[in-house]
Amino acid sequence: MSRVIVYFAHPGQRHSRANSAMGKAAKTVESITFVDLYAEYPRHDIDVEREQRRLLDHDVIVFQFPLYWYSTPSLLKEWQDLVLQHGFAYGHGGDKLTGKSMVLAITTGGSDEAYTATGYQNFPLRSFLYPLEQTARLCGMTFAPPYVLYSALQADEEGAIVNHTNGYTKLLNAFQDEIFDFAKAEQQATMTFSDLPIREKA
Template sequence: MARILILFAHPALEKSRVHAQLLTALRGIQGVTLHDLYEVYPDMNIDVRHEQSLLLQHDIILFQHPLYWYSAPAIIKQWMDLVLEHGWAYGHTGTALRGKYLGNVISAGAQESSYHPNGWHKHSITDFLLPFHQTATLCNMQYLPPYVVYGTHRLSYAGIREEAVAYRQMLEKLRDGQLQIQ
């Protein structure tokens, strides 16, 4: 059974219908650790050694966040800048994360059709997540296809609950090695 670390970041969780339900769906899943970066580091003063220790204890690292301005909330960038140190995460002696998996779990307000070359945003979600993919490559990790909840602005509460159930099932399959990873 793989151990999954979810690095969660939402600067306005109290306003989120979707991520609140996704977090509720995580409760009680064995082998899954939820780590809320804004809750732990409200001042963004990240404890690098603690974060590196968490990474070493897990096989799969997922950044869970809303897609903000085609990227992640600021604390994720701060976390990456500090925690993924040269000589530890990458470089000649930086092999601490070798063989682990990295991925994104994101919510996007627009429909999936908006994230295509001919769509409203002119690019795919994978285009916008390229820095995460390249970070995984640099750190000798395998990048997972993103898990995306599209159209969140128009999702009904029933639709959000369905997404939360599907998210939980995906995590359980990923943990148990039952999800086909490309």
């Protein structure tokens, strides 16, 4: 069984529909470690040693966040800057994350059509995430395709959000049960609830 940690980063949870539903569901997945970054570090005073210990204790690192200005909310960027230290995550002796996996669970305001060469966002979503993808690679980690809910502000709470949330818990369980198909996933740019590369449980 793989050990999974979810880092949840949303600075405005009172107004969140999609991420709050996903976060609530993720917390109920047995054996998962769930970290609400904005709740734990309201003053952004990240405890680097504690976070590094958390990373050492897990195999699959999930970052869950709403896309803010084509990137992560700022506290998650601060977390990366401080926690992924030279000699720990990369560089000489920095092999502590080698062999682990990084997964992004993202919601966007823009639609899937918007994130195309002819759409108003001009580029595919995945291209905005290259910094995180390359961070994973530099640290020797596998990067799974992001699990995405597009048009999150229009998503129906009884329909799209429920489907996405159910897919999310299925995904987290699949990582734990080691039935997520990383090889198949490599062929996908992103994942949605209806195209999860998961094998049957033996």
